[in-house]
Amino acid sequence: xxxxxxxxxxxxxxxxxxxxxxxxxxxxxxxxxxxxxxxxxxxxxxxxxxxxxxxxxxxxxxxxxxxxxxxxxxxxxxxxxxxxxxxxxxxxxxxxxxxxxxxxxxxxxxxxxxxxxxxxxxxxxxxxxxxxxxxxxxxxxxxxxxxxxxxxxxxxxxxxxxxxxxxxxxxxxxxxxxxxxxxxxxxxxxxxxxxxxxxxxxxxxxxxxxxxxxxxxxxxxxxxxxxxxxxxxxxxxxxxxxxxxxxxxxxxxxxxxxxxxxx
Amino acid sequence: xxxxxxxxxxxxxxxxxxxxxxxxxxxxxxxxxxxxxxxxxxxxxxxxxxxxxxxxxxxxxxxxxxxxxxxxxxxxxxxxxxxxxxxxxxxxxxxxxxxxxxxxxxxxxxxxxxxxxxxxxxxxxxxxxxxxxxxxxxxxxxxxxxxxxxxxxxxxxxxxxxxxxxxxxxxxxxxxxxxxxxxxxxxxxxxxxxxxxxxxxxxxxxxxxxxxxxxxxxxxxxxxxxxxxxxxxxxxxxxxxxxxxxxxxxxxxxxxxxxxxxxxxxxxxxxxxxxxxxxxxxxxxxxxxxxxxxxxxxxxxxxxxxxxxxxxxxxxxxxxxxxxxxxxxxxxxxxxxxxxxxxxxxxxxxxxxxxxxxxxxxxxxxxxxxxxxxxxxxxxxxxxxxxxxxxxxxxxxxxxxxxxxxxxxxxxxxxxxxxxxxxxxxxxxxxxxxxxxxxxxxxxxxxxxxxxxxxxxxxxxxxxxxxxxxxxxxxxxxxxxxxxxxxxxxxxxxxxxxxxxxxxxxxxxxxxxxxxxxxxxxxxxxxxxxxx
Numbered sequence: 055x056x057x058x059x060x061x062x063x064x065x066x067x068x069x070x071x072x073x074x075x076x077x078x079x080x081x082x083x084x085x086x087x088x089x090x091x092x093x094x095x096x097x098x099x100x101x102x103x104x105x106x107x108x109x110x111x112x113x114x115x116x117x118x119x120x121x122x123x124x125x126x127x128x129x130x131x132x133x134x135x136x137x138x139x140x141x142x143x144x145x146x147x148x149x150x151x152x153x154x155x156x157x158x159x160x161x162x163x164x165x166x167x168x169x170x171x172x173x174x175x176x177x178x179x180x181x182x183x184x185x186x187x188x189x190x191x192x193x194x195x196x197x198x199x200x201x202x203x204x205x206x207x208x209x210x211x212x213x214x215x216x217x218x219x220x221x222x223x224x225x226x227x228x229x230x231x232x233x234x235x236x237x238x239x240x241x242x243x244x245x246x247x248x249x250x251x252x253x254x255x256x257x258x259x260x261x262x263x264x265x266x267x268x269x270x271x272x273x274x275x276x277x278x279x280x281x282x283x284x285x286x287x288x289x290x291x292x293x294x295x296x297x298x299x300x301x302x303x304x305x306x307x308x309x310x311x312x313x314x315x316x317x
Numbered sequence: 318x319x320x321x322x323x324x325x326x327x328x329x330x331x332x333x334x335x336x337x338x339x340x341x342x343x344x345x346x347x348x349x350x351x352x353x354x355x356x357x358x359x360x361x362x363x364x365x366x367x368x369x370x371x372x373x374x375x376x377x378x379x380x381x382x383x384x385x386x387x388x389x390x391x392x393x394x395x396x397x398x399x400x401x402x403x404x405x406x407x408x409x410x411x412x413x414x415x416x417x418x419x420x421x422x423x424x425x426x427x428x429x430x431x432x433x434x435x436x437x438x439x440x441x442x443x444x445x446x447x448x449x450x451x452x453x454x455x456x457x458x459x460x461x462x463x464x465x466x467x468x469x470x471x472x473x474x475x476x477x478x479x480x481x482x483x484x485x486x487x488x489x490x491x492x493x494x495x496x497x498x499x500x501x502x503x504x505x506x507x508x509x510x511x512x513x514x515x516x517x518x519x520x521x522x523x524x525x526x527x528x529x530x531x532x533x534x535x536x537x538x539x540x541x542x543x544x545x546x547x548x549x550x551x552x553x554x555x556x557x558x559x560x561x562x563x564x565x566x567x568x569x570x571x572x573x574x575x576x577x578x579x580x581x582x583x584x585x586x587x588x589x590x591x592x593x594x595x596x597x598x599x600x601x602x603x604x605x606x607x608x609x610x611x612x613x614x615x616x617x618x619x620x621x622x623x624x625x626x627x628x629x630x631x632x633x634x635x636x637x638x639x640x641x642x643x644x645x646x647x648x649x650x651x652x653x654x655x656x657x658x659x660x661x662x663x664x665x666x667x668x669x670x671x672x673x674x675x676x677x678x679x680x681x682x683x684x685x686x687x688x689x690x691x692x693x694x695x696x697x698x699x700x701x702x703x704x705x706x707x708x709x710x711x712x713x714x715x716x717x718x719x720x721x722x723x724x725x726x727x728x729x730x731x732x733x734x735x736x737x738x739x740x741x742x743x744x745x746x747x748x749x750x751x752x753x754x755x756x757x758x759x760x761x762x763x764x765x766x767x768x769x770x771x772x773x774x775x776x777x778x779x780x781x782x783x784x785x786x787x788x789x790x791x792x793x794x795x796x797x798x799x800x801x802x803x804x805x806x807x808x809x810x811x812x813x814x815x816x817x818x819x820x821x822x823x824x825x826x827x828x829x830x831x832x833x834x835x836x837x838x839x840x841x842x843x844x845x846x847x848x849x
Binding site for chain 1: 553554557574576577580633634692694697700701703704705707708711718719720721722723726
């Protein structure tokens, strides 16, 4: 467990560093057609070679890290924010509001997350913002149900009763007394959600529904796919980047989730 | 998803081809009869009625079943099919067609002039995407006998235009099948009945179309093939692999990745055939929205023309399978083409100078102005050209934001809502400028007409030339009018022609008589045969 989380932490650190220093590692626009097309791996000045339009693959991979992390973190925050708000309201208000909120989450959970995100992106048009919004809309129900469950458990505990008897208003009890406790499992969900969001963004870009103005890993794999027989590295390298990033995040997330579990 | 699909289509192919090829009895003579030709289909058109939807996707399957009056030919220009001969009157008011005798429909009924009259008046003129323009002045069709049809026009209509329109616009439908009820809802639109060398047998959605030999075809001894099976294989790499392993015999319309062509050419038993598409040459264009006041300035449009390296698009995006365009009439259309027009060399410095003079200097961030760019999503090459044009324009200080959409969304945004600054378009040349080329320059079209001038460009001079060409009955005078039109288009640059491209066919070497006419993939294939 410890080793796994160390490896996960290392991978995540590596990806974050690459994203932060992308412009130092590979200056300029990764979409620029800078060299002769189809240079092989380890060409001088183009370590990962170039694709069929002469775009530097290394530049695409390091700048892609920014896009993936940006989308992953933004989508996870949006997902968990939406889920927490709904879950907190449902758990605290109870009754009719709770029933409605839970039926809505069930309705959403019957549709596979990716298909829903795909449909939303198709309707709203392709940009990073719509991808983040689509992922959040498609995946908030899990965290909403989790938070609601925690709220239902916590509100029966003595310290909440104590707060109520101390004369705190219901809203303050919800936000200052119950919510901190309910957020613990949500925090454990954060890593998983980031990883899933990165995968969804990659898949959307692979299908051509990504933002055409940014150079993302999914789009690079889609572009390189036609070259699989002649220059496999063009598709494999960004594909490996996706795999490494998601693996790192989920190893680290698992560790975090186990630590949060009450022993 | 890909796996499930390929397994399904694999099953479909094994069902259709009963025996593996090595088990089939080898034939001893040249032009062997028999055999099943398995070809790849990219799409499954909703309708298979080429008289209503005259598009390459429909023709690819349906032109083997439903025949036009004549087909294009490398030697003679036109080869008679259902028509034996034709002649236009000097005043351009009538066009007489002498029809082949002894032809029967696939259901056994005789083919007569009544079928041609019905198709022309009830289908080509009111319903067909291209016929609406070409046959707009068709008033009536006289049928003095069973094998003569006389098209009569209200205003002079060039015989040259009608002749050039014969291959793509005159698929003849059986009157006895279509006479009752709504033509657009007729079941024969999905299971076509024609006079062609092959009969429609079945369509399994998502799997295949199957056509079988018409034993009663009018041309003695043809067709050679027993069956044609179109396997639905939308994925380009899958097609490439399928032709390599011999699962399919042929893919048309450059359906494999261009980067695979060199490897396939080197593969034993596989050949790459570049010709056979001259009659359906495409142009890659930059479409320009003249409602944007910056782009309405002709010097800005000329600067954009100078900023784009057409040779880069030819060499890198099309891997040489294209040529730099001088206008929207392709060089292969020798009758109409002229290169005596203003040309815009790749010259970024000239582009920058033009933009400076036009009053758009680089700002502090190096940017002169920003535009949106919508690349047509249907070809890999049109999307790639979008990426390239963005780079090329940014180099001269024009910031570009790419906007992508699915095909339906793209067509609506550009041709109905006019929600674009620049777009990458792919108009198609169809043998005569008045069929699908002049509509790209003609002013005053209503919004919603796709692949036409929705650019807000309206020039009195251009409109006059287009009107003159549409009614000039003297062929030489007509050619001169269209030469003037090409010159005016190059001077005013309402849209930028970048490169012209056709397609390649990849086939197993045993497939014979491939690419032997300029519309080969969309022709009848009566003479295609398989070498054992």
